[in-house]
Amino acid sequence: MSNEIKLSIINHLIELRKRIINCIVIIITTFLILSYFSNYIYHIIAIPLIKLLPYGTKMIAINISSPLFTPIKLTFILSILITMPFNIYQIWKFISPALYKKEKKIIKPLIFFSFILFYSGIIFTYYIIMPVLFIFLTKTVPNEILITADISNYLDFIMKLFITFGISFEIPILILLLCIIKIINTKTLKNNRSYILIITFIISMLVTPPDILSQIILALPMYILFEIGILFSTIYENTIQKVKEK
Template sequence: MSSVEESQPLITHLVELRNRLLRSIMFVLIVFCGLVYFSNDIYHLIATPLLEQMPQGSTMIATNVAAPFFTPIKLTGIAAVFLSVPYILYQVWAFVAPALYQHEKRLIYPLLFSSTVLFYTGVAFAYYVVFPIVFGFLTKTAPDGVAIATDISSYLDFVLTLFLAFGICFEVPVAIILLCWTGVTTPEDLKEKRPYIIVAAFIIGMLLTPPDIFSQTLLAVPMCLLFEIGLLFARFYRPKEDETDNGSSELTKHKE
């Protein structure tokens, strides 16, 4: 086979990858254009958990002249990406699906769906459960004589960090399933390491959340529960090597 013929499949894959990326970018831009008119309302929605906990008469501030304009626009762009996650995952799936076996495709379908649902669940959990507790704690611990006036840009960076942290940490079951499916580890090994994983969950909660025990616990406890859920479903995803070995052994028995 000539080098030209060998390079054709690579070029085809690169063109396909480019088309998938362009479709994803175009979809995000379309969603952004549909949301940009409501950018101030979106920011107010995100700021509500803090505004409800602030003392009477307190407001958020903007320390930069352009912040009142660019901060809501930045949030709208990130919201467009968040809302486009299902479509982006579909494009990723469409790109890698031809290289998978039929039984692998059947296993990937629930994995993609669950990863999307878990990410959105983590973000919703942070907004509806964590934010009211964290902001209530932080605003009530302010020393006497200190006026609470949070900068809108700093607040956006803070909540986006928490959104991302909870969204990623809620992917624990998917990570466990993939580790077991690829043969990196087994459910039995993870069960033996459960005490270390629980400690690691609280350490991660301490590093990714504000310095208070409430938010740390609110991230660590769901991670521990999701770890157990991942162990439960990991037994349905066997490594390929195990499947091959089982198939060859059954063939040998049949011949005998």
């Protein structure tokens, strides 16, 4: 291996180390700032369920350490989510020199809109999915049963919802990207709608409680996002076709 190649590898490793340190520092800094508000942050996340519990009922902690570590765990996850744009930017600064100008032109707007869609998925979950789901789960409980939610189990459950919907909202971007790089096309997607519908229900079964309404609440938005992805891809393919005809 020549000295030039060795030097190039070393420079790349130094640059990678710099970007990783930047990511770690911003996450830790954000976490330390938010830690002071960790209990308040958990309260905000728990509101969709708390306001539906019977009067005087509170959430419980099964483990003695849960009241301390559960809000801290939530705060750390939130720190990662908040700093995600900065961290992706660090990754972009590392890999962008190796990309062609045409590739950058395609990837940059996709990254931008993927952030918007991911955070939109989380907001949609908090304001739409969680209230509807918890109304159903709490109102169908027999009168003889008192609902007492464990704070740790609740956090794990809503994190599943947030991540699932955050990623699900990326479906239109993913489908469009796959069409751009010609891995799939809209014709194939349209012919496999029934399989996609089944897959969305399988995913919802893994995330939600084992009742059909909860699964529909999750599966339906996912399938709608799939159809939006097909719409975007169709517009893209039609645009490319018109350009070729000219």
